Amino acid sequence: MPNALEQLLLPAECLLCHNLLDFAVSDHLVCDVCRYRWRPVVRPWCERCGQPGPHFGPCRLCREWPAPFLQARSAVWLDEGARQAAHTLKYGGLPRIADDLAAAIARLLAPPEPGAVLVPIPLGARRLRERGYNQSEHLARALGARWRLPVRADLVVRRRETTTQTALTPEARLANVAGAFEMRNAEVGTRNDRRQACSAFRVPSSAFVLVDDVFTTGATLAEAARALTRAGAVRITAVTFGRAAIPDFT
Ligand SMILES: [Zn+2]
Numbered sequence: 001m002p003n004a005l006e007q008l009l010l011p012a013e014c015l016l017c018h019n020l021l022d023f024a025v026s027d028h029l030v031c032d033v034c035r036y037r038w039r040p041v042v043r044p045w046c047e048r049c050g051q052p053g054p055h056f057g058p059c060r061l062c063r064e065w066p067a068p069f070l071q072a073r074s075a076v077w078l079d080e081g082a083r084q085a086a087h088t089l090k091y092g093g094l095p096r097i098a099d100d101l102a103a104a105i106a107r108l109l110a111p112p113e114p115g116a117v118l119v120p121i122p123l124g125a126r127r128l129r130e131r132g133y134n135q136s137e138h139l140a141r142a143l144g145a146r147w148r149l150p151v152r153a154d155l156v157v158r159r160r161e162t163t164t165q166t167a168l169t170p171e172a173r174l175a176n177v178a179g180a181f182e183m184r185n186a187e188v189g190t191r192n193d194r195r196q197a198c199s200a201f202r203v204p205s206s207a208f209v210l211v212d213d214v215f216t217t218g219a220t221l222a223e224a225a226r227a228l229t230r231a232g233a234v235r236i237t238a239v240t241f242g243r244a245a246i247p248d249f250t
């Protein structure tokens with residue numbers, strides 16, 4: 001809840017439709033009408049990656065995922081208002097909108113198993129400096145507060161920046177993010193580079209829930225899941241706020 005002073009400084013209108021916000025909900029940036037207009041992702045979908053649409057034979061999106069990566073779900077389609085909200089979280093300098101997005105996720109998706117650990121997809125150091133915050137971490141923290149689950153933003157690190165993936169085919173996206181993530185070994189400051197067996201970093205046996213703002217092909221989530229898998233994770237799922245319609249590459 002913002003305090004009275006902050007209340008005065010905040011825009012009192014919905015970020016999307018510019019209607020005045022009800023005072024009672026003015027800790028949100030988006031009004032109820034706009035949030036309920038976001039289009040939920042619904043069945044039929046691939047039971048594993050949550051990609052909607054009829055599936056014949058193996059799903060192209062998730063067939064290369066590491067075995068412990070069991071399921072990914074997204075709350076809403078990334079169109080119109082939802083796209084603008086996700087864009088505001090990422091580039092708008094308004095990370096507080098993460099709670100509006102988390103509210104939609106918590107309303108539409110089943111909560112993870114008790115004790116699961118939320119792991120935001122990390123940004124590279126340079127992007128983090130430029131943006132000033134990691135949008136996925138804000139989303140994970142807002143979700144953690146709603147689901148009463150711990151957040152570990154320090155577990156996975158991005159060791160190299162990846163180029164913008166928008167124009168890439170699903171296969172090219174996988175190659176683009178290959179090896180992009182590794183685990184941070186907080187105790188000795190080393191990483192679980194497979195060439196250095198002595199630096200192997202094991203994660204606790206909890207279930208992990210990767211959190212990201214948008215799912216497009218799932219390549220980034222799958223690569224982060226690969227880093228967790230190398231560190232011994234056995235149950236990994238993922239949630240995202242938005243699901244982007246991917247161009248048909250077939
Ligand atoms: Zn509105």
Ligand SMILES: [Zn+2]
Nearest residue numbers: 046049059062
């Ligand atoms: Zn799938």
